[in-house]
Amino acid sequence: MAVVDEDVFRAEVRDWLEANCPAEMRAPVRGDEDLCWGGRNPTFSCPEQKVWLDRMAAKGWTVPDWPVAYGGGGLTPAETKILRAEMKAIGARSPLYSFGISMLGPALLEYGSEAQKLHYLPQIARGEIRWCQGYSEPGAGSDLASLQTRADDRGDHWLVNGQKVWTSYADKADWIFCLVRTDATEKQKGITFLLFDMASPGVTTKPILLISGSSPFCETFFDDVRVPKDQVVGAVNRGWDVAKYLLGHEREMISGMGLAAGDPSLGRTLTDIGDPGLRALVAAFDVDAYAFQAMSERFIDELKAGQAHPAQPSMMKYAGTELNKQRSELAMAAGGSDALEWDSARSNTGAAARTWLRSKGNSIEGGTSEIQLGIVAKRILALPG
Amino acid sequence: MPLYLTDDQIMLKDMVGPMLGEEGPRHLRRLRDGHDAAGWSRELWARFGEMGLAGVLVPETAGGSGLGHVEAGIVLEAIGRNLTPSPFLATAVAGVTVLAAADDAVRGRWLPDVVTGSATIGIAVDEGAKHRPAAIALRAERSGNGFRLTGSKTFVVQGGTADLLIVAARTAGAAGEEAGITLFAVPRASEGLDVESVRLADSGMAARLAFDGVAVDADAVIGEVDGGWGLLSRMLDAGRAGAAAELVGVGGAALDLTVDYLKTRRQFGREIGTFQALQFRAAHLYSELEIARAATLKAQQMLDAEHADAPKWVAVAKAKAGQAATLAVQEGVQMHGGIGMTDEYDIGLYMKRDRVLQEWFGDAAFQADRLAVMNGF
Structure with missing residues (x-):
């Protein structure tokens, strides 16, 4: 982008933020209650939090660099950098905290089918679905690929059984992206990346009390959970590729926390x-x-x-x-x-x-x-x- | 501006790197083992002049290359990687920064010779074993049409061969005060100036200077009388950013040597690089050097943009690059084991160079303190 275009864009962004970012959303975040996570049953600490989310989502600026067709802003890397810098300059809070944005979204953009992208990504961009991540298991921590949660092919659906642990905010999440074993004879090459609704029958969650006194993580149990066949991301038994790609994004997020x-x-x-x-x-x-x-x-x-x-x-x-x-x-x-x-x-x-x-x-x-x-x-x- | 090199900058890197890499540390060994009095090669410095590198920071209108601190840093990283003794940092980076602010007379006398690689500059700031620029006590007293300088300087890198010395002197106030400092352009061949050249641990040369009423004209003053602190700081910051870049080169080469060694040395029936205890340390070192490289590039970009926060980033870069390079040479010698202690292997040469660069323009502790002061604590 030419320098003069950058200046024009910067001025536009500055004016828009000035007109649309509520004063309350420019105050420093005091605690978890000030973070907006969206979801089916969102909680807002004040009305301005919702106004800010809706306005940013309408611009596609909750995910400024995603394509417009998927609910993003379609901005170039240089424009995205300018937007973030201008938000930072006025102390604007992030309108939406979301594992959908930081973790699942990039994986869907890379590995999802066109239908999956059109279905899931705009919901993520608008903060309508809160996602959680089903990776670790009691016996699969650092050695993640040894995971045992099974998804059996039952013709028109998958049947999921097993247990996950350290599922962040599983008790508050609407959907889960989950690694499951679809081939017990392979290790990495027997894993599939599955999406499903946490409201499905057979899903239960149990918060884990941490040394900090809070419970951001859960144990998550799956007991004969039926998952439609079109909710696999990437190929069956190739979920490890998706998982590794996603972990890269998770690491970026944690490193910046x-x-x-x-x-x-x-x-x-x-x-x-x-x-x-x-x-x-x-x-x-x-x-x-x-x-x-x-x-x-x-x-x-x-x-x-x-x-x-x-x-x-x-x-x-x-x-x-x-x-x-x-x-x-x-x-x-x-x-x-x-x-x-x-x-x-x-x-x-x-x-x-x-x-x-x-x-x-x-x-x-x-x-x-x-x-x-x-x-x-x-x-x-x-x-x- | 993105925090990575542009295509033009990569071209410069691809030119300078192989040029110095052709001989690599053998160049240093040749000078050292031949007891070269200067400690650096005039022939190579003349080539720097021909290639426009000596004038890297000098505007094109003044015959230079009109480039910035990022480009100077690219040259210095290559110098660091190859341990090439060179007047580049003192002359083409720190010295030129001061000359740029000089009156026509001083600039006209020295800058053309610097750009062609025929004159070099020594930076005379430190008076004690540690870098404390505000503690300058060397006095410059008005005398006739000019000044007389009395006092001493130490750690004047390549001062014994420098044609011109940039001398920071006190014209008012007391040692410890930032006000009252004035910069002077003093030819090394001045009456009353005693120069003792000493060889340092890295086999480079530095000078101890004794000024016994050295007389200079009023037009030897660079910048404002009593108000030289700002210009002195700009010169030192240019030097600090440059030293950071050289340290990134030193540390990077030490890491590469060490990783190569981990891949080839076998003990207990396998390459020692298979041991997790060593892998983790090598990976941590890589991480520290990458961070130091980023901080250094940031500081150079901030200097080139003349950003108000440039001094903070320079302090960060010098401190971080110093820590990372020191870790690199320490881990390098340790992981090489016994042969890391031998003169035959280059890793020890990197350790010596790192130690000198740590001290030059202020060590990591000095820079961390400066950063804290700039942040109000």
Whole structure:
């Protein structure tokens, strides 16, 4: 895009955001209740949250770089970058948090049939269906491909039986994208990628209480769940390809989670840094935080230009989550005894401590740090074994 | 602007890389083992002049290539990868940044010779073992039509062979204050200036300078009298971004050497690169170097855009590139095992160069502190 066109587009975006982004949606997110997840039975913390979602969805800007035909904005990479920068400049919240956008959507765009794209993607873009991910099982964590949940071919439908674990927000989700075993004689090549309605008979969920005191994950049980045959993404027994592709996007998302929009400095946010020893640690952390922000920018630019190494999301996921854990540790240290309060109003019901504890999962979920390092070693550095 | 190299920049990289890579670290070994007094090759520097590299940051109207810090960084990364001793960083990056702000007389006298690769510049800022530019104490006192400089400087890289010295002196205030600093263009061959060249661990040369009432004319002043801090900072930031790029080259080459070794060295009946303990460390190192590379490119782009946040990003780049390269050479020597300790293998040369580049223009701790101060804590 020519520079002058970029300037015109930037001005248009700025005017539109100024006219359409409600003031309430420019205030910093205070907690989970401020995040809009959409779904069949959406909850909005205020009316402006719905207004903001509807206006952005109507523009296709919940997924600015998806094609217009699938509910996207049809923007070029350069235009998408401008939109995000302008949103960041006014502190605009993301209108929609969605595993459909960050995980399933990209996989459907790559592997879905045209009919599937036309059916599912616009619903995702408008935030009408809330998705969850059925990957891990009690016996299949880091060794995900050993999963045992079965889908048996019953002619006109699949019959699904088994158990998933660590299903994010399964109790709040409308649909699931799920890895199932369709061939017990193969490992990776016996896995199929299936979509189905969580309201189907035979699906039950049970939240898992975490050390942070919240329950964002569930155990999910499937007992003779009937799934229509046209809800397979990609080919039967080739679901591992779809899963790996999707995991790449999940890793990108998780790697960016700890990144505050704008200035990444931790030191600027702390009111009392205390002694020089802690100050030095925070200063060193800030170097890493800025540097990783540059890495994220570079990675996104390279991704859009098709230049990124296919295994680079593993490096991003590793570095981003380790950094986020470090940030939480330092924030706790700087917060001192104030940050230890668990349920007082003063502490926003223990936000600091809960955030710190939750961050520990970042380097486990979506493939542990050790799994990522192994991928980098083998696929990027081409080390043997 | 996307955070990756443009096609033109890749062309430059593809030109400079193979040019320096042809000889690689053997070039350094030849100079070192021949006890070369300068520690760098005039022949190669003249080629830099012919190719327009010595004038990379000089505008085309002044006979230069009219390029930016990104391009200078590409050259420096190649220099780092090949351990090529070169006046490029002190002269073509830091020195030229100051000359660009000089009056016609000083600029006209020196810039053309710099661009052709026939003159080099030494940066005389540090006075103690650690980089603390605000602590400058070397005095410049008014005398007749000019000034007399008295005091000492240290770690003036390639100062013994430099034709021109950029000297940061105190004309007012006390050591520790940013106000009261003035930059001077001082020919090395000045009366009252004693130059002691010392060889450093990486076999490059640096000078200790003693100024005993060295007389300079008023037109030797570059920028404003007493108000030189801004220009000094610009010069140092140019040098820091450049040093970061060279460190990325040093670290990248150390990683490559080490990964190659992990693939070939066999113990316990298999390549040692099959051991997870080493794979994880190599992968972590790769990650750190990629991040350092991104931060460095960001800093260079910010400098080229003259962005207000450029100094922050420069501090980040120098700190991160320093940490990553230091990790690379440490892991490199360790994973090479015993032969990593031998002079025959190049990995130790990278370790020495990293150590020098860490100190030059301020180490990682200095940069982290600067970043914190710029962020108000």
